[in-house]
Amino acid sequence: MLGLLPACRQPAAPSHKTTAPKQAAAPPATVAAPISNPVLPGDYPDPSVDKLGDTYWASATTSNWGPIFPLLRSKNLSEWELVGHVFPDKLPAWADYYFWAPEISFEKGKTYIYYTAHKRGGNLCVAVASADRPEGPYTDHGPLVGQEVGSIDGFPMRDENGVLYLIWKEDGNSRNRPTPIWAQQLSEDRKSLLGQPRELFRNDQRWEGNLVEGVSMVRRGDYFYAFYAGNGCCGNACTYGTGVARAKKLLGPWEKYAQNPVMLSNDTWKCPGHGSVTQRNGQWFLLHHAYHNRGWEYVGRQGVLSEFRWTAAGWPEFINQRTSGTPGVPTTQSRQAxxxxxxxxxxxxxxxxxxxxxxxxxxxxxxxxxxxxxxxxxxxxxxxxxxxxxxxxxxxxxxxxxxxxxxxxxxxxxxxxxxxxxxxxxxxxxxxxxxxxxxxxxxxxxxxxxxxxxxxxxxxxxxxxxxxxxxxxxxxxxxxxxxxxxxxxxxxxxxxxxxxxxxxxxxxxxxxxxxxxxxxxxxx
CATH class of the missing domain: 2.60.120.200 (Jelly Rolls)
Incomplete structure (x- = not known):
């Protein structure tokens, strides 16, 4: 491996995904150095990130490549070390392929990975695995939900009363149907859903095409914000973009931003979407995937870090869609082979x-x-x-x-x-x-x-x-x-x-x- 960071283990800290964080602090007086993208060079679709102590942890889709779901860590969101995998040797017993969209989350001294996979003899399901530390080993708890047309892109979020919910997408586009985003209460042991699902929103805007998916939520001030992807994800004919919706209560009603999509293709990075929100020194970022216009699907969807700020009206605004950076070897510290x-x-x-x-x-x-x-x-x-x-x-x-x-x-x-x-x-x-x-x-x-x-x-x-x-x-x-x-x-x-x-x-x-x-x- 090149450019590895020192090994470390940090004490548990609350996650923005399953708690209600306070209003963000003011940006620091000093200006951070420009980000050199991609921060995750190579094939890292659907990246997710969360912070534990002073260390960021990330994972990404591996689809039909094993080992399943990389575990990466960083001190600065720019330089990452691959330290292991969620399932390093064997597949989960219930699943056979399409290992997608792992969402990493920390709470109460535990690490949770919410992920999608294809059920043997069935359809796509959202499942969960847990570990006592981010490096693992992980215990798989099996599927939480698997609708008739498939369920993907699980994300955990606590509502305004602290009740834990699972957010996911119904994979209707696989059957030429709409793609509702659902929420349903999740048991505290993360092993079952409770009550009935509630639809939050679906693909009803022209730019969203035949789908919305990949929801990542944060709570800021009086609102829950859902960052999501819309339209076609993959290949050099992709039309992916990023939108945002907000609501004062987790179960809605949800309002989509009138100026969606908030991020589209630019001269360098194509079809940006499906990521998760994080912060660094008061700055806000979306870690998402995009194709570089030179490598497209041959290199794969790479991990790109895009900064955004909040407008006076309380909506996110991406600072520079012309994200800097060129393709490189798997470190920003070295150009070695x-x-x-x-x-x-x-x-x-x-x-x-x-x-x-x-x-x-x-x-x-x-x-x-x-x-x-x-x-x-x-x-x-x-x-x-x-x-x-x-x-x-x-x-x-x-x-x-x-x-x-x-x-x-x-x-x-x-x-x-x-x-x-x-x-x-x-x-x-x-x-x-x-x-x-x-x-x-x-x-x-x-x-x-x-x-x-x-x-x-x-x-x-x-x-x-x-x-x-x-x-x-x-x-x-x-x-x-x-x-x-x-x-x-x-x-x-x-x-x-x-x-x-x-x-x-x-x-x-x-x-x-x-x-x-x-x-x-x-x-x-």
Missing amino acids: VRDEFEGRALGRAWQWPVEAKPTFALKDGQLRLTARPDAGGAALGHPVYTADFTASTTLLAASQLPAGAAAGLAALGDPENTLALTAGGGKLQLWQLEKGKRRVLGETVLPAVPAVTLRLEAQGGKQYRFSYSTDGGKAWQPLPAGNAPIDGAYLPPWDRGVRAGVLALGPATVTAAFDDFVLDGKP
Whole structure:
């Protein structure tokens, strides 16, 4: 990991999400340094943030990548350390995929994660897990609500009388229906809903399109404020924006701001929305996701911090929609490449795998040893990318010893059915693509009998890829296919995820591939 903050543990402090905080203090006399966005570079959709003591904690959607829900901490909202995951090893027993919108919240010495997932044999549900400290370990308490069309984006909030409620969205847009935002009383142990749900508001404004979602609430002065997202979330045709509504009582009536949306796309950041509100030294911020106009869906929805102020009429006003910053490596403190030598006993926390097919792997003698899988996508481990233009490489050991019917190598990974890879095995190097589960070979050559082969991919604009290999430790490179024409990888990313660069191994489970290193070098 790069740019890590010192390890710390802070005493419990009340959360703005489940208590009624006092009026914000006046801004400090000194002006804070400009924010360099993204503060969470890479694929961090639907980020949430809350503060415990003097430390901010955040999480974000992982969808169908495991481990599930990152746990990040920061002292300043700008520099973040990935310290673990809510579900690091196993899926919750009741769920199978679409792990979305984790909302982190602190109260009475406990940490709560309200999250969305798809119920096995059912639909999308809002569930909750808890821990005695933010780092975990977490105990899952299962679903709280799962309506017929699905329920997503849970958020906890206490009303004007201190009664705890769960706020969520009914996923009506999945069935071409409206998308009500509901509130229902939540038991103090967070294990069940009480009474009947009450609708707060729904998508009834033109700019909101077919949905409103991702509600984050704060209480300021006499009002509850609901920041929410509207319209289409994802892909380069997205139309997402951010709106706000307010009410003097949690259950309403709710009034939407006449000047909504309060935040839309600008020259750099596209489709901003679905975040949570936080404060720093008297300043107000929304930590939300947005696409950078260079990387779009290939890098993913990145974590952006946008400041706002309150108008005399009591509405939020974002200070500068032209949010500063350019894509970068995963720290504002360093421009170094990500380099993993696979030392130690555990894989780095940034590595991910498909939740549908977690691979078997181990670190031994400075090597990553990945057990093959016989399915078309093989066993895959992916690393998030941070820019649309990057180079990734890996050294595969004993490649010439991989038998016929087995192969291992370097890949651009969309999901288990969409891959672009250069692999070695059975005496040959092969460039191939997997698109919607169908495999096609794009180039092939004889693999020399050498102790190791280094494989490289170069991405341009997130979707154009060139592959090459070296048999002398990277001194000389040979393109595959010959001519080095770029390969179109536009098909790779699913609608809600970015591309990963990583390694894979295909073939019978008796085969293990050994990787000596992995390097990811992003270009701003």
